[in-house]
Amino acid sequence: MNVRQWAADLMLGVRFAFTGGREGWTRAVLTAVGVGLGVALLLLTTALPNALTVRHDREAARSDVTFSGEEVPKANDTLVIAKVDSNFREDSVRGRALEPEGPRAPLPPGVDKFPAKGEMVVSPALKELLESDSGALLRERLSDRIVGTISESGLIGSAELAFYQGAEGLAPHIQSGTIERIDRFGDPEPTSEQSDPVLLLLILVVFVVLLMPVAIFIATAVRFGGEQRDRRLAALRLVGSDSSMTRRIAAGEALAGAVLGLVFGAGFFMVGRQFAGTTEVFHISVFPSYLNPSPLLALLVAVAVPAAAVLVTLFALRGVVIEPLGVVRAGRPRRRRLWWRLLLPLAGLAMLFPMVGNGRENGDFNQYLVTGGVVLLLFGVTALLPWIVETVVGRLGSGGVSWQLAVRRLQLSSGTAASMVNGIAVAVAGAIAMQMLFSGVDAYYTRSTGQDVSRAQMEVTLPEGTSVETSAQKFRDTEGVRAVYAISEGYLGDSAKDAEWNTQLTVGDCATLRELANLPSCRDGDVFAVHGSQWDPSLDDGKMAEPGRKLYMDPSDVGEPKSLEIPWTVPQDLKAAKPRPGLVDEDMDQGGFLMTPKAMPDAFAPALDGRAYLKLDQSTPDVQDHVRNTAADIGPLVDTMTWAETERADRYDAIRTGLFVGATCVLALIGASLLVSQLEQLRERKKLLSALVAFGTRRRTLSLSVLWQTAIPIMLGLLLASAVGLTLGTVLLKMSNTPVVVDWTGVLSMTGIGAAVVLVVTLCSLPPLVRLMRPEGLRTE
Amino acid sequence: MSIGHTLLGLLESGPRHGYDLKRAFDEKFGHDRPLHYGQVYSTMSRLLKNGLVVVDGVETGGGPERKRYAITDDGITDVQRWLGTPEKPEPYLQSTLYTKVVLALLTRRDATEVLDTQRSEHLRSMRILTDRKRKGDLADQLICDHALFHLEADLRWLELTAARLDKLREAVAR
Amino acid sequence: MTPPAGSLLSAEQLRKAYGPTLALDGAEFSIHPGEVVAVMGPSGSGKSTLLHCLAGIVTPDSGTITYNGHELSAMSDAQRSALRRSEFGFVFQFGQLVPELTCVENVALPLRLNGTPRKAAERTALSWMERLEVGDLRKKRPGEVSGGQGQRVAVARSLVTSPRVLFADEPTGALDSLNGERVMELLTEAARSTNAAVVLVTHEARVAAYSDREIVVRDGKSRDMERAV
Structure with a gap:
């Protein structure tokens, strides 16, 4: 056996694949699409680590406000930078104000010229947003003239919203964490990439789950060669090719599909890469250029996939004897045994089990264990399904004629029936598990706060030097704001320095204070002490609410520069107040002293920070952004925060949609091949069908029997898929330390898609079935 | 069909009277046309003349004399030769x-x-x-x-x- | 033209074309209860088409078919299907047994299509199989029995509903002469015992010899030999 002979045989097979008539190339194209999807996924898998690294490196290269507290003296190579991040709708906007202090001030990555005051450079995504109608509200806030765009090297994703604006007079406000002076961009101590283990787990599972059904599809497509291929192979034997030559020719046909699939795969990957540049998942978007598979891995894929196709065919043909007079499939094997079939999913579970409870704190998940476990568990579906179908079908009792016809056929060929639906079952099982994992992890990322946000939905922090009253008025005038609860806060200690007890002082008008605590009565000039607060029990514990006791506003801490240390005596007419659930968080019930404006000594003013809680009319569109615009109007450093029960619900929808599309594509592909096989089988039975119709069988009966024939195995397959999917989902969620929630709509919709595919396949095979049932089929000529 | 050879063959199992021979022939082969006595006797006398059969004995009773025939070795050889010679297929050329x-x-x-x-x-x-x-x-x-x-x-x-x-x-x- | 008196099934002036090919061109036919009529003719002469038309499987382009006083072409497809289920029986050359069903289930199939409960249907089926000397094959599948046995099973199936007309299209075509003759004997015997009419399409004279009379189809035209003589 030499190489040339092998090559010649394979090439002959390749020729047959494309000259084998309509079925021949339909099969080749379907196989190619399947292989193509697989290849594209593999390429994406090899490219993804690279993408994450690039993202990480770019992020490190532009890091600026580092909280390092390190003082850099002003020089001609320094830059004062202020963090002016914002939010627009659900997206965060990265913003920096830049004030170069000399000609050699460092330029941020991706920016080639400093914007002057009143100018800004923006990311392409932000530019597009600002120029669109939907960005009009943001435009109010970011009204600087756009003088350029940030190039790719300064961004970590194609969808990132970012801007650099020019500023003046920042230096006096330098404060660690917000406004800093820097002499270079980039993290001085770059950390090695530390990706979220759960995110990696997600990615891993997604690829395994998408690749498995594709692999099974390919294996199945290769095995069901169809009658025509059988005849061809038998004819080859008749003219003298030996058994192994014939096998190689058959493998050549599979090779054709696989090679064509490589081409398809490269195409899919290029398309997917571009598409990847326009999507965002979990706030992560990438540039197409990030997705460059390493050449070595790509080469490996290009060699391994066709080789695998050949090997799978040779393996699949083991049970097939190709004789000169016809192809004999290995006779019905011994009764299927259960134990080793159960062993596969159990082994899978055993591999995953040690990682239960790992969560994201314990480092990366062992990739081999995860992959192995998921693969084994899903493979368990393909191992268990034939057994289940055989066992169940063997016990199915009598029914109508259509039922009997279908059941008997299934009994005779339960293996074929099971392998036809294997791919669908695995796809559905994987999709269910994935959806559970996604929804669970997504819920983790957004985390339901359990907050009562009916009283206030936004919180605004006002920097020092901003008038609380003026600001409050501006917010009251903002569209969609129903109420503003403005307060000033500071801290009181029981001594001027190194206070043992500290408590909070909150200044606000009676209406506001009533929102914070249950007051017996309130007049301007009153001071209250809140007793019994769970969140801030300092007043009770520190025994500070005793009239006449001397306390100090803004006490100094050890080792810190001296603060204001304004002395204050607890007044005699101190009133007692009871806590009430916090404005934005039930658990954060207000403690400490409450003070009406008249009771506040003027000296306190510089020691107080302003804050406002806003009650919004949620029906006003983009109400949050109206508030953010007002805040920006008050000052660039006014920080807004949105409180919500849950966030990003729509983001989960997007993922669910994506998952749906992906699963549907895989299922549609499998459905298409199912249809081809189905039609082939029907055509083989043309004579029988015509005869049955001749002696008066209703067409409905035959159609129903075709439906049963696919419906019974698919039903069993979907049941098994649901069970395995839910198990896998539960284990994965437990691994990521996320509460287990079963998303029944997801389960139902996934199984629904699976069932729909079968229904569509059956419906599509009905018109040809009716055509085959015509009496013309009886004609022997 | 060669009646002579057939009758000879029937004699191989043992000597018979002419009447017996006719009955045996009719039973086995004469479904459509029974033999006439005359045919039997003329055939037997030809066979006698050719030395293929011999008269084994004559019964004289009330009726006509009845000869009993037995086959000779030459007769057996002749039957053997007849069976071994293939029949010439009918040419069917004149239809x-x-x-x-x-x-x-x-x-x-x-x-x-x-x-x-x-x-x-x-x-x-x-x-x-x-x-x-x-x-x-x-x-x-x-x-x-x-x-x-x-x-x-x-x-x-x-x-x-x-x-x-x-x-x-x-x-x-x- | 009225159907010949006393005929069970008759056809007049049948015409049927498949595309450009004229399969039937004015064919005539008539059969009495209990009669076995052979339809003969060279292959491609239209004899199978005649059978298909007579059985209501195919609708002729023109002409009338009368069964038991009813005009066949006036019936709906469902009615004709019902007629085939209950009044007609069929035997074909091959490809008619459902490979997944056991022999007895195959024989019981027409009864079950008529709504007979499974047990009762299979009991009747078995008695017919015994009559056709294949009772011991009841648990076997068609793939496990010989051609002759399979054809007897098929004959049993065609007779299980006690049809009034039995349509047999080259019923012995796939059998050797010994098996073929046995099948023909059993078929005609059983048909005669139930007084069923048999329409026997064949190109073999020795099969046609089991008939009472023959009709020759040539180029889509029929010729009733008995009436012609």
Whole structure:
């Protein structure tokens, strides 16, 4: 056996694949699409680590406000930078104000010229947003003239919203964490990439789950060669090719599909890469250029996939004897045994089990264990399904004629029936598990706060030097704001320095204070002490609410520069107040002293920070952004925060949609091949069908029997898929330390898609079935 | 059929009277046509003359004298030779049917009619044979089958000729 | 033209074309209860088409078919299907047994299509199989029995509903002569015992010899030999 002979045989097979008539190339194209999807996924898998690294490196290269507290003296190579991040709708906007202090001030990555005051450079995504109608509200806030765009090297994703604006007079406000002076961009101590283990787990599972059904599809497509291929192979034997030559020719046909699939795969990957540049998942978007598979891995894929196709065919043909007079499939094997079939999913579970409870704190998940476990568990579906179908079908009792016809056929060929639906079952099982994992992890990322946000939905922090009253008025005038609860806060200690007890002082008008605590009565000039607060029990514990006791506003801490240390005596007419659930968080019930404006000594003013809680009319569109615009109007450093029960619900929808599309594509592909096989089988039975119709069988009966024939195995397959999917989902969620929630709509919709595919396949095979049932089929000529 | 050889063969199992021979012959082979006594005696006297049988004994009783015949060694050899010699297949080259068809064509009569009538007649014979076969024993079945296959062969010829009548008409007209 | 008196099934002036091919061109037919009529003719002469038309499987382009006083072409497809289920029986050359069903289930199939409960249907089926000397095959599948046995099973199936007309299209075509004759004997015997009419399409004279009379189809035209003589 030499190489040339092998090559010649394979090439002959390749020729047959494309000259084998309509079925021949339909099969080749379907196989190619399947292989193509697989290849594209593999390429994406090899490219993804690279993408994450690039993202990480770019992020490190532009890091600026580092909280390092390190003082850099002003020089001609320094830059004062202020963090002016914002939010627009659900997206965060990265913003920096830049004030170069000399000609050699460092330029941020991706920016080639400093914007002057009143100018800004923006990311392409932000530019597009600002120029669109939907960005009009943001435009109010970011009204600087756009003088350029940030190039790719300064961004970590194609969808990132970012801007650099020019500023003046920042230096006096330098404060660690917000406004800093820097002499270079980039993290001085770059950390090695530390990706979220759960995110990696997600990615891993997604690829395994998408690749498995594709692999099974390919294996199945290769095995069901169809009658025509059988005849061809038998004819080859008749003219003298030996058994192994014939096998190689058959493998050549599979090779054709696989090679064509490589081409398809490269195409899919290029398309997917571009598409990847326009999507965002979990706030992560990438540039197409990030997705460059390493050449070595790509080469490996290009060699391994066709080789695998050949090997799978040779393996699949083991049970097939190709004789000169016809192809004999290995006779019905011994009764299927259960134990080793159960062993596969159990082994899978055993591999995953040690990682239960790992969560994201314990480092990366062992990739081999995860992959192995998921693969084994899903493979368990393909191992268990034939057994289940055989066992169940063997016990199915009598029914109508259509039922009997279908059941008997299934009994005779339960293996074929099971392998036809294997791919669908695995796809559905994987999709269910994935959806559970996604929804669970997504819920983790957004985390339901359990907050009562009916009283206030936004919180605004006002920097020092901003008038609380003026600001409050501006917010009251903002569209969609129903109420503003403005307060000033500071801290009181029981001594001027190194206070043992500290408590909070909150200044606000009676209406506001009533929102914070249950007051017996309130007049301007009153001071209250809140007793019994769970969140801030300092007043009770520190025994500070005793009239006449001397306390100090803004006490100094050890080792810190001296603060204001304004002395204050607890007044005699101190009133007692009871806590009430916090404005934005039930658990954060207000403690400490409450003070009406008249009771506040003027000296306190510089020691107080302003804050406002806003009650919004949620029906006003983009109400949050109206508030953010007002805040920006008050000052660039006014920080807004949105409180919500849950966030990003729509983001989960997007993922669910994506998952749906992906699963549907895989299922549609499998459905298409199912249809081809189905039609082939029907055509083989043309004579029988015509005869049955001749002696008066209703067409409905035959159609129903075709439906049963696919419906019974698919039903069993979907049941098994649901069970395995839910198990896998539960284990994965437990691994990521996320509460287990079963998303029944997801389960139902996934199984629904699976069932729909079968229904569509059956419906599509009905018109040809009716055509085959015509009496013309009886004609022997 | 060679009656002489058949009678000789029947004698191989032991000497018989002429009457016995006729009965045995009729029973085994004479389904359609029983032998006449005269035929038996003339045949036997020929065999006697040729030395293939001998008279084993003569019974004289009330009626006519009855000779008992026995086969000689020469007779046995002769039977052996007869069985070993293949029958010459019938040449079937002179066929009345063919003549009828050609004549019909030449006289511009309907040749199909000739064929169909013949075919109908053949089939009627086949029906009778089939019916007899159904009711008869194995011997009947084999004999009828022999006839049926021949009739069938004729029928196939009729079919074939019917399908080629147009060509035949051309050939005849030339 | 009225159907011949006393005929169970008759056809007049049947015409049927498949595309450009004229399969039937004015064919006639008639059969009495209990009669076995052979339809003969060279292959491609339209004899199978005649059978399909007579059985209501195919609708002729023109002409009338009368069964038991009813005009067949006036019936709906469902009615004709019902007629085939209950009044007609069919035997074909091959490809008619459902390979997944056991022999007895195959024989019981027409009864079950008529709504007979499974047990009762299979009991009747078995008695027919015994009559056709294949009772011991009941648990076997068609793939496990010989051609002759399979054809007897098919004959049993065609008779299980006690049809009034039995349509047999080359019923012995795939059998050797011994098996073929046995099948023909059993078939005609059973048909006669139930007084069923048999329409027997064949190109073999020896099979046609089991008939009472024959009709020759040639180029889509029929010729009733008995009436012609």
